[in-house]
Amino acid sequence: MDYLHDINAFLPGVIVALAGLVTITIDAYKNDHGSIYGLTVFSLLAGLILSVMDMFGPVGEAFTGMITYGGVSAFGSSVVLFGALFCVLISREYLSAIDHEYGEVYSLLLIATAGMLGLVSANNLIMIFIGIETMSICLYVLAGIIKGQKIGAEASLKYFLLGAFSTGFLLYGMALLYGATGSLYLTEIAEGASSDLLFIAGAALLLVGFFFKVSAVPFHMWTPDVYQGTPTTITAYMATASKSAAFVALLIVLSKMIPAETANWAGVIEVIAILTMVMGNLIAIVQDNIKRMLAYSSIAHAGYLLVGLAAGTPEGYSAVLFYLFAYTIMNIGAFGVVAYYERQQGLDFTDINNYVGLGFKKPLMGVLLSFFLFSLVGIPPFVGFVGKYLIFAAAINAGYIALAVILALASAASVYYYLRPMVYMYFKDPHKDVPLVRSGIVFRSTLVVLAALTLYFGIAFGDLHNLLSSFYTADWVTHLVGQ
């Protein structure tokens, strides 16, 4: 039956959404956090496996062309589900430690994830709109779950007001695009595209909306505040899963819908990318709060990703996809370790100055943090290096030498603030003896797995890169068969 085929095409999303509804029900009647957590992990895992399998499957459209499956969509879904799964894995221990483990957190996470899955497989402006909004609205709530303190409520208010404001631009962009072409399907819009002013204005407004969501520089004001005010593991979720979803959607929009010839898009994105990289890195240097530091670093990473998009070649796109995955792994890891330190009593462990001498106290956590930060810097054996290299290469090959140079320089600048916590941890004496709580087995093993993945994909990145490149080659099916 047609409907079954459709469901099958969106199966990860369906599973996650149903799990979301079931968790709401369980929360309402039983308030049993164990089973909610179990169900969440299970559904995300099932979705992840299904979407990874999907990557190797055929490409096609479902739900009357609303969504696509396979290929980029499947990869995007995998990254999103990967991010969500690992964030949930580290969340439980952290949230119950800071006394904010509500059942709603899981259901909102699941529904936000379902929205993201819709977003990354969107083939229609309505799906993009709905996906972005489902994701954002759930995240507005999640940003504010620390209700008792000013910081949480303010984070969510800022996120919400700016997010809603950007929604206006996004929707207006869609309206104008629809007006210019008379359709909402990405492919049909691409067909009807012209260098009509209406179309250009629409696309520009749409991009403004997207830049808000991926926190590119002139539209980044909310990011540090929200990242700081949100519980750390939820921040990890925002920084990875939601950003990946938005980027994949942006990538889809740029690659499918807005033909490069309608206007000089690359120029616009280039400027934004440069601004984002420079501003992100420069401001990150002066941060004392590690969460704000990571927030600005994530802005900087958005800049790197935009470089790949600016390149506008298949190579660039696949590099962006790879970088998204790399970024997801290492950022969750970094936020996870921060979450571990943060829940300790006694000192405010979001302040970098308090990390002095921690490296030897809990060697595992110290080593893990070093792993992730090195990877974020982009030092060779780690996955971060590979991602940056691919983007760099794509930019060079596409002829954006200036961009590539700025990328390299910005990365160099980032060494300072990434290595600062490590210097504090290993080369300074602790000024106060703070007892560190032992972390739970799930928490620790999750972080270890993430660290292992940064290493694994840092060394054996070939297969994944080939797979991603194959999404953009016409004969990618035969390529797969040939393996």
Add this chain to the structure above:
Amino acid sequence: MITYIFVFLAVLAVASALAMVISKNTVNSALFLVLNMVSLAGLFLLLKAQFLAVIQILVYAGAIMVLFLFVIMLLNVEDEESLFSRFRVKYFVAFLVGIAVFSQLLYSIGSFSEMLPEVAPEMTEAGTVEAVGEVLYSQYLLPFHIIALLLTAAVNGALMIAQHKIKPGASND
């Protein structure tokens, strides 16, 4: 006749929008917004989108704005100082930005007017409940499901945020 109606509704919409932005009192702002929405619903009718005109009133004026009013009454927000009591650079900048965006949009829309824009004759059919419903439940089934999910999540999340200090793990009925 229709021109006059349009002019009336347009003036009403713009005036109520401006009044909403300018008004010192939050309740007045909300009521002006309601007026704006009602006039927009009238404009929808002129465009022969009957279903949306009704939905506009049902959802915006009937539900969302009532919620706004509730919250305003609950918080009992006091009057602000008038926008014109003190000149700020911020206003000037905002005004300039607004004018810039508006002229840009108007310029873009100007390109549209070359396309002989008129209400299409098939709109009489396309604006009805049947037409919208049919497309909504076939072509746009997936977004429809997701929006239902979103609304559920929104209510759930809003309850969690707005409730005062529920202890995690405590039953909250």
Add this chain to the structure above:
Amino acid sequence: MEPVTTTSYIVLGIALFMLLNSAALAVYAERRVAAFIQNRWGPNRVGPYGLFQPIADVVKLLLKEDVTPARGFKTIHAIAPMIPVFTALMTVAVIPFGDGLYATDINSGVLYILAINSLGVYGITLGGWASNSKYSLLGGLRAAAQMISYELPMGLAVASCILFAGSLSFIDVVNSQEVWWNVIRNPIAAVIFIVTAFAEANRTPFDLPEAEHELVGGYHTEYSSMKFGMFFLAEYMHVVVGSMLITTFFFGGYHLPFAGLWLPEMGVTAKAILDVSVFVLKTVFFAFLFIWVRWTIPRFKYNQVMKLGWKRLLPISIFNFLGLAVIVYFWHHYIA
């Protein structure tokens, strides 16, 4: 949307006139019925059988001093009473009074009714808020919460009628009941609709927004003169409009019971007279029901109203709707 014709204007004019009149008549009827229930005579001095009593009431209200709370919100205090009157008047536009006798046939007429209905809450809430009185505020908030809560079951009850009509147009809703009234096909929704109609009109047993025993007058405590008169008028217009809606949705509109089976063809005028009188009779009956209940039954408490709305009516109406949807689906696809 059909083009506006002369008939529309005539029908609309007459309907509005009748609605205003019927509100006045409802006031009189309320007093007489109440008196009858309470073993009294009721108004019998002004005019024959006291029929001019409503006029006397209005004159009295007009001559009273119009008091505005000093620290209230004057503009909103003045605007608020008009809103319920407006919404009640706007409802009549789509109700068919007979075969071809309607002001307009909006394609989404049922939604229009729900939309207009949802606006009525403004008047009461704002009235309560602008009076700057504790009793008023409590009454206004109660009213708003109650009306919003009962819109949902009402909407679902109506939706289950739409299943039979297959259209949101009132004409189709009425015509689908030519043989089987919806109350027979869909009794649960009929009960729910009647209950919610009582709640939306703020009538006993749901009159707690104006519960005079604890809240003095509820949202209109601080109102006097014709501003109070407007609220008063709106209440009775809501009673009449509610009765019309009950008739239209569930009791066959202007159709006699099983009219499709036995009613012979008739001339246009005869049919029109028959239709209108049938419709008016049914409306009068339900208006009487409103009054009857008002003078017999105690009122609910706030939390009981909420419990009834959310925990009883809403689930029942949802399941009723789903069940009927399944039945109708199978009926259309496999049986008929």
Add this chain to the structure above:
Amino acid sequence: MDTKHIKNDVDPKFLKKHQESLYDALEDKHTTVEILDEDPLNTKMVLNMGPQHPATHGVLRLILQLNGELIEKAKLDIGYLHRGIEKIAENKTYQEFMPYTDRTDYLSPYSNNVAFCTAVEKIANVEVPERAHYIRMIGSELSRISSHLLWLGTMVQDTGAVSFFLWTFREREKIYDIFDHIGGHRFTISHARIGGVANDLTDDALAMIKDFVNEFPQELKDFHGLLDRNRIFFDRNRGVGVLPTERALEIGATGPTLRGSGYAYDIRDFEPYARYDEVEFEIPTRLEGDNLARYYVRMEEMHESIRIIRQCLDKLPKGPVRTDNAKQAYPSKDEVYYSMEGMIHDFMMTDTGICPPEGSESFHSIEAPKGELGYFIQSNGTGHPWRLGIKSPSYANLQALEDMLDGEMVADTVIMIGGVDPVMGDSDK
């Protein structure tokens, strides 16, 4: 809002000191309950209900601290109807004071008359003839029914059913007519006299009482039929204003309020006065202690009253209705009009009245419709009481109201007031 706020927020215009002490009391009450809720949004407000309010049964004033629709604390302010009746008594002869008793609990004047008379008879050792006892019992029970009917009407009206009030008033009207025929007054009857009653029951009155006794059970059945299975009425009363037995005893609640809380205390049975020991009746008692229990108790009491009246009518002995001792009671009008001695006695009774022994004091209480109504009299040997005190049931029962109101909803306030059934004239004296 911490409690300090309440006092600062209100600015009483009159009786400033009293008002402030009231708000203070509101703050002091239940100081053991700490307010942990520091939420700026919590919708606490102080609602001043009464003394001019349509539903507080007179001039009762309630100050309610609300949290939304919930009553967090309640404070009663009574005394708005204080007329100094006890003080007035010191300047009146015993007989002269009789009409004042009508005006304490003005819903059951006959019971008040009887209570006062029995107290005086006790202090002055007056013998009352048999027939007078029975007539008093009939009158008391009729006034009990009348009082309960008014309670029923207003209480049901407080829940929102307005018509009920008029239905119960139709029945009360019949009782008024009976009183009119018994004593010449419809409302403040003053029929009882020290040493008996003013006059014998006329044949008319007897017939009317018999008619009433025959018809009323049917009406009562109708009331039951309307209310007992009325879901709304049931739900609004059940579990509302629960008063546990111990608390009721501590507060000193009496009458139906106490019996509704599960303590079967009725003076007619425990310390029978008049001839209540010679008639059979039950003491309706409920264990729940909520408003519904009080409703059932009162409804059943009306049944019992009818039963008592029937027995009284059957047993009504022949004989005089007032004691023959001219020092203790007014002589009959025949004697006053046709004999010199009678006139002198009448003159003496009016002028000096009954003089109980000097230094003697007595307290006697009866079961009035609202509960235990007692009169305390101290005598200094003259015809005026030296001190007179009234133990009024409404006053005792109102004390329970503060307890019951805490934690209930605003809408329940009026029902609870109705359930306690206070009469402010009785309570404030």
Add this chain to the structure above:
Amino acid sequence: MISIDWFLALSALLFCVGMIGVLVRKNAIVIFMCVELMLNAVNLSLVSFSSHYGNVDGQILVFFALAVAAAEAVVGLAIIIAIFRNNLSVDINNVNLMRW
């Protein structure tokens, strides 16, 4: 018949009024209402385009925009209530705990 671009111009005007409102107002609730005004303006654009093309897609997007606006209103007002609890004000000038 009025041509569609008048509607579009009106929509642009309302959008900009809303935008200016967001930029100049300080009360979070009013800012949110201005955002709603922007969304409304976009809806007008969409309906105009939809009736120009005579197809339903634009109206569907309006429908979804309405639903999203409803969800946003629910969440947004809850957030505003939460901020009021902490700040006793909905003035966004007071929301300045975090800088840089």
